[in-house]
Amino acid sequence: MRDFKKYEVWQLAHENVLFVYKSILPKIPASEKYDLTSQIKRASYSIPFNIAEGAGRNTDKDFASFLDNALGSAQEVEYALLLIKDLEFISPHDYEIANGKINIIKSKLINLIKSIRKP
Numbered sequence: 238m239r240d241f242k243k244y245e246v247w248q249l250a251h252e253n254v255l256f257v258y259k260s261i262l263p264k265i266p267a268s269e270k271y272d273l274t275s276q277i278k279r280a281s282y283s284i285p286f287n288i289a290e291g292a293g294r295n296t297d298k299d300f301a302s303f304l305d306n307a308l309g310s311a312q313e314v315e316y317a318l319l320l321i322k323d324l325e326f327i328s329p330h331d332y333e334i335a336n337g338k339i340n341i342i343k344s345k346l347i348n349l350i351k352s353i354r355k356p
Contacts, residue, residue: 241292246345250285277317283310
C-alpha cells in the first residue's frame with residue numbers, strides 16, 4: 238500500500254481544495270450555493286480523494302484507474318473555474334491563479350499515470 242500523502246500531486250490537490258474553499262467559493266453568490274458551489278466543491282475534493290483511495294489499492298492498474306478519475310475531476314474543476322470567471326463571479330486575476338494551480342495538478346497526474354502504466 239502506498240502513502241498517498243507522499244505524492245506531490247496529492248499535496249498540490251489538497252492545497253487546491255483549501256484554496257478553492259477559502260479564495261473562490263466565498264466569491265460565488267449565495268444563489269449558487271446548491272448548484273455551482275456544490276459542484277466545484279465536490280469536483281475539487283474528488284481529486285485528492287481519488288488519489289488517496291487509489292493509493293490504497295493493491296495493483297498499479299487499480300491505482301491508475303483512480304488517478305484517471307482524479308484527472309477527470311481536475312478537468313471538471315478547470316471548466317467550473319472558466320464558468321465562474323465568465324459569469325464574473327471571480328476576477329480574471331483570480332481565475333489565472335486558480336487555473337494555473339489546476340493545470341499543474343493535471344500535468345502531474347498525467348505524468349504519474351504514464352509512469353505507472355509504463356511497461
